[in-house]
Amino acid sequence: MHTLSIKELSEGLRAKKFSSRELTAHFLGRIKAHDGALNSFITVTDERALKQADAADARLARGDAQLLTGIPLAQKDIFCTLGVKTSCASKMLDSFISPYDATIVQKLHLDAGMVMLGKCNMDEFAMGSSNETSWYGAVKNPWDTARVPGGSSGGSVAAVAAGLAPIATATDTGGSIRQPAALCGLTGIKPTYGRVSRYGMIAFASSLDQAGVVARSAEDAAHVLQAMSGFDPLDSTSVERPVDDLVGGLNDSIKGLKIGLPKEYFAEGLAPSSREKIEAAIKTLEGLGAIISEISLPNSPLSVPTYYVVAPAEASSNLARFDGVRYGHRAEGVKTLEQLYKKSRGEGFGAEVQRRIMIGTYVLSHGYYDAYYLQAQKVRKLIYEDFRRAFDSVDLVLGPTATDVAFPLGSKTDDPVAMYLNDIYTIAANLAGIPAMSLNCGFVDGPSTQLGTGPSTQLGTGLPVGLQLMGNFFSEAKLLNVAHQFQQVTDFHKQMPKAFS
Template identity: 60%
Template sequence: MSDRTVAALSRSLAQGEFSSVELTQDYLSRIALHNKGLNAFITVTEELALAQAAQADAQRAKGQHGPLTGIPIAHKDIFCIQDVRTTCGSKMLSNFIAPYNATVVERLNAAGTVTLGKTNMDEFAMGSSNETSFFGPVRNPWDNERVPGGSSGGSAAAVAADLCAIATGTDTGGSIRQPAAFCGITGFKPSYGRISRWGMIAFASSLDQAGPISKSAEDAALMMNAIAGPDSRDSTCVEGAAPDYMSTLNDSLKGLRIGVPRQHITKGLGAEVEKALQEALKVFESLGATVQEIDLPNNHLSVSAYYVIAPAEASANLSRFDGVRYGYRCDKPVNLEDMYKRSRSEGFGDEVKRRILVGTYALSAGYYDAYYLKAQRIRRLIKQDFDAAFKEVDIIIGPTTPHTAFKIGEKSDDPVTMYLEDIYTIGVNLAGLPGISIPAGSTSASGKALPIGIQLVGSDFAEAKVLNIAHQFQLHTDWHKQTAEV
């Protein structure tokens, strides 16, 4: 198989070139071969996969199939799958067999996908490098000494290394887009509220959003068609049916107004990344788009605001991990307080504890106004910047990350430096907007070839537009077809 996009595999399945069971076995053997080196999966669900594949084949035989029937998928280990271990990358949940399905999982199951397993991630999605996982770091398929990005690093590495056809991810501050950029694939974060969060273990409830990690924007649209839309179990999931994301993929880009944030092109941006961005803009211009500079004057405050809001929400979201009803409980607690403190201190890793402490501090008496409320006001300023920009342009395009993938261990001692690498993605979460990272270049400056991603950001609920623009770019470029050699 040379083309492993979902669209291509789906055609092959439809034409009977191979069955879903055969395809699944192929992926399972690739996982068996490469996962040891990459550490992209925490759990491989071979039995479940083969059963689902057989069922998918039976459905195809009966003519009851959709584009995702029989497509092997991997789920970030943040999504609950009933009767499957769901760890969230943490020791706290290393023994947690989820008793129910996430809506995203339920909908993909209904669409006929085949679950290969659960992918590695930063613990509770807190990290940008996948180094905070209790199950060890994931390696970037392009260079095993480098990180795949995070927190959806396992999903990104698995898609990049063809260990699955497509994967789910979640994005709170860039956790889909940044690993997609680092691994040379497509990562899409829909608008907040577009996809149900039911069954997706919460990090920061007002920012978390699920989305596809795929080999193309077209594949992302295929998954979006299965998972987007209202859910009565999530109050923050918007009402009203989601559109058909496939139907607008081929809309023309003639007259498209692209805005490039002046604040993104600064000396902090790596030269190769900037070069790739300029080349990409030329492609868009050749397709009939116009490019102009825009201002996001408060973007530099997004990291500050985020590191109040996300830890504050997380500090409460993670209180349920108390060793009472499920999850890790310390050995022989001497009293209740000892049980709480030791279970939580032994069950959580350092980065998670750090963020719980920061969040607890930001909400505590005397600091709430200066930190939490202040951050919520800054959040509105950031949103207003985007609103103003979208009066002038249809899409905002810039770099996904300032640099390409860094080395494992390179930044893990300095959390603040690592946080600042998310400067282009975080504001998009604070504003709740849809954003996609697509491959747009490559650099061999440090030896091995490393992919470069650019980010396209749309206005509220303009997912279809974002996917359309990304797809048109991919019809006219080959960056997304480059594959890592594993």
């Protein structure tokens, strides 16, 4: 059951091949059996999941089920879930039981009838590219448990790649959906800024944060993104615009589609083994009728420095709310209010979160604002203008998602700058606000520590490589269409890591 697509699961439930309770119990069993090796969940909500499954079964029997009703899903632990611990992988929120549901939780579970398996591990407050900053410990990559799964949505991707959940939610501020999807061989999409509600999604950098999904295929992602998207009056940056049909056009031909390859994304710094897989994928798309041309995004090399001003500035402001007074961690034995703030925050936040709060405080402080923050917002405009120009001549922009395959655990934890450079290809889309996705385009034969056990039709070897597609505003349907067409003629997305098949 854990290798079936969302569509197959939906059909199976309707044909009574299995009930939602059986399906849910199957995934809960897999979590129990395998998550010890991965640490992809912070909280598993077994009882609640089975109750939701029973309700879904009743809905299916009544005939008022939707396509997703009864299908299990894992939520990144950044989304508030009423009555369930919502930690954002921080000691600060270890005791936080959310008093309300995020809008996407409402949409996916209460409206669409999906079953929540639990809350996925992540980098603390979504700050990280390796899932090593979590208060609950690092997540392991199912393709090689000595390596990182990427971050910040590392738990979401590890769970889906290992078949512990059919699909999971994720969030992306600078690449946190796409980079982990690439490192774990999944399809992950970050929609246009404002397309999915941010209400109830714990804020990191509000002008960049956007929710999306990680899935095993573009088709699976399309179904769930469809149900998550839409205007929300509770989010002041939500876009008032009808949601496009993300599923109906998946089978459209991509003949004549113009794809631009930014030369800056293929310059020095991209691992030759990854480059080879991406170039092969470009040939595949060309074979499907796409027209390839070289373009330039001249300001893209400045996206990392721009991001490390804008994102920490917004984070330092957003995270000011954690003060030990109304909820979250509170330090013991303090005498003054200022001590209460300082000690609660000093104890409650991990090192990476503290670094970013301090960077943000620094760049916004008196005398530095113009040189850093204002200058960064100007460069951000230049990056945005690069894309506007590009989309005058091409339909989509294609490049690598990451510079290389998954790196070993612990190899970059002491060097924040080296860690930040992981997101060199993904950050620009957040700064510009455009939709972008990553999909698996092959495997590099790396030293895999996993040995195959159990029967499976397609066993992956090596480490996955991610291909990134970026589109103009609200072009999610086109991105998914191209990814789906690629997945019709390739089978990279169907492979599962041996140890978890």
